Amino acid sequence: MQDMFLPPRHAYVHVPFCRHRCGYCDFTLVAGRDDLVERYLAALSLELSRLSEPLDLDTLYLGGGxxxxxxxxxxxxxxxLLDGWLRPLPGAEITVEANPLDVTEAFVAAVRECGTTRVxxxxxxxxxxxxxxxxxxxGPNDVRRAVDLLLPAGFTVSLDLMTAAPGQTLAGVEADLAAAVDLGVQHVSVYCLTWEKGTAFGAARLRGELQPVAETLERSMFEVAIDRLEAAGFEHYEVSNFARPGGRCRHNEAYWDCRPWEAFGPGAAxxxxxxxxxxxxxxxxxxNRTLSGEDAAGDIDAMNPEQAARERIVVGLRRRDGISRGAFRVVSGFGLDALIAAPLRRWIEAGLATDDGDRIRLTREGLLVSDGLWADVLG
Structure with a gap:
């Protein structure tokens, strides 16, 4: 497989600290445990040392937490600490996730000094x-203040927006989208609230204290996000992601291309x-496991060549560019039609996909129901 045995050129570092765990969040994090920072940094230093040599990177992403x-x-x-092992090349994309409350002039100066290009x-x-x-x-003004500090400093700014929040209306989503456009950010990610088991929101739902919005409203919210952002000049380049020209997230595109990547920190894959x-x-x-020299892996998912090819189809079709048959054969070793000929015919007949002979793309309707299509691909 292409790139499989080459050193990764992309790396993710998970920073698990937050001041507060939001009710919907099931990410790997600890809130109110800043006492662990020193031990985290020591463990991260040890984990980085498992690399046989420093990595030259096209993208580096610090997420969390x-x-x-x-x-x-x-x-x-x-x-x-990262500098000895993870070395972004000239022109690399370096992203840091941030809470708007943390974005101060001192934060801006620090991340710029460290080479960050994207927040x-x-x-x-x-x-x-x-x-x-x-x-x-x-609050809303914290978001505006953060953007007003970051954009003049030359950063690419991506803003996460959430839809289908408790009590949220379609008009509320439209107002959020208009406000995001007015901010001038280069990238917007739009996610529908998911009700995860083990979260405060999940428990409140079981008690009848919170209810999801109706599926029809949830769909309308996603459709209005596509309409409003495309009308404002954003490219809808992946199911949940929109970018102005030149504003795509190169790190996430490496994931969606199934290129190899390294990852460090708790919960990192x-x-x-x-x-x-x-x-x-x-x-x-x-x-504790890392500092004691034990294996800190929690899960290993080893795919055979066909399984890897099928996963490549799923992540590829989440992108508006779709999948080229020729490119797919080169990188996977499989013919696309040999794997999904039957479901592809059904999708095309149902108006969920298009096929120009080389490139297969999901239609807008297909993207809206895409989560329900993947069982046909993964088998």
Whole structure:
């Protein structure tokens, strides 16, 4: 398989610290445990040392949790620790996720000094009631202030928006989209609220205290996001992602291309083109195992060549560019039609996909129902 045995040129580092766990969040994180930062950094240093040599990178992504929670000096320490092992090449994309509350002039100076090119803001909404419903700890003006600091400093800014929040209306989503466009950010990710088991929201739903919005409204919210953002000049380049020209997230595109990537930190998953190895999701377990020299892996998903090819179809069809038959054969070793000829015919007949002889793409309707199509691909 193409690139499978080449050194990864993409790396993810998970920073698990937050000041507050939002009610819907099931990510790997610890809230109110800043006492663990020193041991986390020591464990991360040890995990990085498993590399046989430093990696030259096209993209580096610091996610969480909330990397910005480390503060300006903490981020400087983190980047200094990474510097010996993860070496972004000239022109590399370097992303740091941030809570709007953490974006200060000192934060901007620190991440710029560390070479960051892109900041991903967990804004979720620019409406005070929606933010309260989502259990967020910032307000709309915190998002605006953060963007006003970041854009003049030359960063590409990505803003996360959430739809289908408790009590949210279609008009509320339209207002959020208009506000996001007015901010001037280069990238917007739009996610529908999911009700995860084990979260505060999931428990409240079981008790009847919270209810999801109707499926028809959820669909309308997603459709209006496509309409409003495309009308504002954003390219809808992946199911949940929209970018102005030149604003695509190159790191995520590496994931969707199934290129190999490295990953470090609790809950982080690395991929060699065939096998996905995920670190233990518990921050304290990952720290303790790593510092004691034990294996900190929590899960290993080893795919055979056909399984890897089928996964490539799923992530490829989430992108508006779709999949080229010729390129797919080169990178996977399989003919696309040999794997999905029957479901592809059904999708085309139902208006869910198009086929120009080389490239297969999901239609807008196909993207709206795409989660229901993947069982036909994965088998």
């Amino acid at each position: 909330t990397p910005s929670h480390l503060g300006p000096d903490g981020l400087r320490r983190l980047f200094a 991903s803001l967990g804004g979720q909404s620019l409406d005070a009631l929606t933010l309260a419903a989502l259990d967020r700890d910032h 690395r991929f060699d083109g065939r096998t996905r190895s995920t670190n233990h999701r518990s921050t304290t377990t990952w720290i």
